[in-house]
Amino acid sequence: MAEDAFTEHRPLLFTLAYEMLGSAADAEDVLQESYLRWSAVDPATVEHPRAYLVRVVTRQALNHLRAVRARREEYVGTWLPEPIRTAPEVSEDAILAESVSMAVLLVLETLNPTERAVFVLHEVFGYTHGEIAASVGKTEVTVRQIAHRARRHVQSRRRRFEPDSGVTGQIVQRFLHAATTGEVQTLMDLLAPDAVQISDGGGKVVAARRPITGRAEVARFVLGVLRTTTTATRIEHATYNGMPAARFVTGDALDWLVAFEIHDGRITGLYGVRNPDKLHRAEAVLPLDRGGHPLWKP
Structure with missing residues (x-):
């Protein structure tokens, strides 16, 4: 049929x-x-x-x-790609994980x-x-x-890429803990010197209109954002686009989602999606498959 x-x-x-x-x-x-x-x-x-x-x-x-x-x-x-929640096996396939990562999808836009x-x-x-x-x-x-x-x-x-793993997940956890407790030095240590933060609000919610670059500038931005987060907001760890990610949830509503790009133990990119139109399908894990072809050597 x-x-x-x-x-x-x-x-x-x-x-x-x-x-x-x-x-x-x-x-x-x-x-x-x-x-x-x-x-x-x-x-x-x-x-x-x-x-x-x-x-x-x-x-x-x-x-x-x-x-x-x-x-x-x-x-x-x-503009950022619409984030998709991915299963652990996607991160195990380095080629698939990198090909759906935020960084590569942004390059493909060019x-x-x-x-x-x-x-x-x-x-x-x-x-x-x-x-x-x-x-x-x-x-x-x-x-x-x-x-x-x-x-x-x-x-x-394209930037260097490491898929979600136990190690990258721990780095994100340390980063978020430092950000929520105001540990500025730890925050700075976990960011690469050329770290980039990109936000996508689509003009519908408050978000930085341009990329923020540099360790100090990104740290300042993250601390500023978290200061505006209410005590009712909880942070959940997940995997999106083969990358470690954090979900900021208030009640039953996903307010924003941040995917983290990590290389050599430091965070090189933060991709924050706040546009509500891009968060409608953020709950369900979407099955991905590239057919088992072993091409595209990173």
Whole structure:
């Protein structure tokens, strides 16, 4: 049945759409559109359902990405990907964890839609240039050139990444304890000299409009934010986008979520999402799958 094949490959298809769009909501829309197209096809005429579905989702995601790019250019403040709660096994797959990390998704935003599709399909999912050509409507030679250009672009801009683990989780716990108790020196020691804090309020809630850079500036910002946090707010530890994260919850409402980027025992990036539109799907753990392809060596 068509539904059975789509359900079987849904985690893979969602992962592909999310990495191309940086939005779980948009990825779900693409999957819905793709399912409607798939359900109109006779499965008996499709020799390789997974390859066919990947092609359909890629084309729908490309169309969607081209449509939303203008909206993102008009976004109020800094745009961050919609955070997704990930299972422990995602962090165990270093390639998958890095490919959905905030830092890499932000770098992918600087690629044009075709470059992004080619990079994701080749470097993360392991598809050949010939297979990708059929999905993006380019020749194999052109795809090879695009892949080389996109990889060089991403490699020159992505930050070093360590997935969520017991060690990174402890660093985040120490950082949050120091921040809530006002231990400034400990806070500074846990931050890398070039640490960056990025907030996304979408113009709907209070948030820093521009990235904050430098250990002292980030520490000052964090302490200032936590001073405004009420005693009714609790901090919960979780994993989002393969990264250690903290959830700030008041009552039953998730006020904001911060994902931490860590390298060599220090926090290099803090990604704070406050835009309520991006927190609607923050509770459920979303299954991700890249199909077992061992490409994209960090």
